[in-house]
Amino acid sequence: MTIAPTQHVPVMPAEVIHWLALRPGSTVVDCTLGGGGHTRLLAEQVGPDGLVIGIDRDPVAVERVAETLRGLPIKVVASNYSDLPEILEQLEIEAVDGILLDLGLSSDQLADPERGFSFESDGPLDLRFNTEEGKPAWKLIERLGAEDLADMIYAYGEERFSRRIARKIVEQRHANPIRTSRDLARLVRSCVPRAKGRAPIDPATRTFQALRIAVNEELKWLDVSLARLPGCLKVGGRIVAISFHSLEDRPVKTTFVQDQRLRVLTPKPLRPSDEEVQRNPRSRSAKLRAAERV
Numbered sequence: 001m002t003i004a005p006t007q008h009v010p011v012m013p014a015e016v017i018h019w020l021a022l023r024p025g026s027t028v029v030d031c032t033l034g035g036g037g038h039t040r041l042l043a044e045q046v047g048p049d050g051l052v053i054g055i056d057r058d059p060v061a062v063e064r065v066a067e068t069l070r071g072l073p074i075k076v077v078a079s080n081y082s083d084l085p086e087i088l089e090q091l092e093i094e095a096v097d098g099i100l101l102d103l104g105l106s107s108d109q110l111a112d113p114e115r116g117f118s119f120e121s122d123g124p125l126d127l128r129f130n131t132e133e134g135k136p137a138w139k140l141i142e143r144l145g146a147e148d149l150a151d152m153i154y155a156y157g158e159e160r161f162s163r164r165i166a167r168k169i170v171e172q173r174h175a176n177p178i179r180t181s182r183d184l185a186r187l188v189r190s191c192v193p194r195a196k197g198r199a200p201i202d203p204a205t206r207t208f209q210a211l212r213i214a215v216n217e218e219l220k221w222l223d224v225s226l227a228r229l230p231g232c233l234k235v236g237g238r239i240v241a242i243s244f245h246s247l248e249d250r251p252v253k254t255t256f257v258q259d260q261r262l263r264v265l266t267p268k269p270l271r272p273s274d275e276e277v278q279r280n281p282r283s284r285s286a287k288l289r290a291a292e293r294v
């Protein structure tokens with residue numbers, strides 16, 4: 001299989017480099033390889049005597065980065081970042097100088113019609129980061145009752161019209177099964193009034209977010225990881241997390257404040273500059289937080 005080149009533009013690159021404060025020879029973990037944009041920058045910081053360990057749940061992302069960043073001081077691993085302690089043990093590394101988490105999905109996943117992340121995609125409504133793990137979103141939609149569907153869309157999408165959407169899914173699914181992303185996006189748009197404003201988001205955004213979080217169990221793995229990752233840092237080592245919505249940012253903020261092993265470096269989250277948002281609109285909802293192991 002040939003893998004398309006990456007389209008992902010790394011978010012807040014200068015801030016990531018600043019807050020990780022790596023030195024030549026450092027060992028750092030990029031928990032979310034994606035297209036490898038941050039990984040490349042980290043490799044430049046640590047130089048030939050350092051090491052970047054790059055992790056992603058998506059085997060396609062791992063293969064792409066292994067290919068494109070060949071020759072740099074990088075080891076890639078296809079895994080969940082919650083497995084970091086075991087990965088380090090296997091590599092016989094006791095602790096690292098830095099950890100980066102850039103949450104959510106990549107532009108490469110969004111662009112792949114077979115994955116179903118794009119609302120206009122005619123491909124299967126899959127939404128899994130790793131298509132060999134768990135069940136695709138269309139199966140979840142087929143199986144859940146109206147109440148469970150509504151609760152999920154509300155909890156993970158913070159969608160006010162969750163009950164209306166869930167009812168419509170259940171009403172329609174026998175006659176018109178929802179198999180593609182376009183099927184679902186159309187149904188949601190018919191239930192949710194269009195937002196007003198200069199750049200209103202698509203009415204399907206929150207429902208897709210909810211399903212993606214559910215099929216990948218994203219918040220569970222984030223919680224597990226936030227409990228485990230600080231233990232992988234050397235004293236003085238830093239963790240930087242970029243989140244894209246409040247359900248991700250809240251646990252990051254709480255852990256950084258409450259975990260006795262960490263000292264908060266960014267009392268308020270950093271936001272991308274106007275210039276970055278203009279250049280890379282994907283960055284507009286990013287919040288970056290940093291903490292140091294004490």
Ligand SMILES: C[S@@+](CC[C@H](N)C(=O)[O-])C[C@H]1O[C@@H](n2cnc3c(N)ncnc32)[C@H](O)[C@@H]1O
Nearest residue numbers: 010032034035036037038056057058080081102
């Ligand atoms: C926003 S992208 C990262 C982009 C990357 N920083 C870059 O510069 O190209 C997020 C990536 O995290 C991966 N991911 C999400 N949850 C994960 C998890 N629990 N473990 C490992 N990787 C995960 C996704 O598959 C996706 O490729």
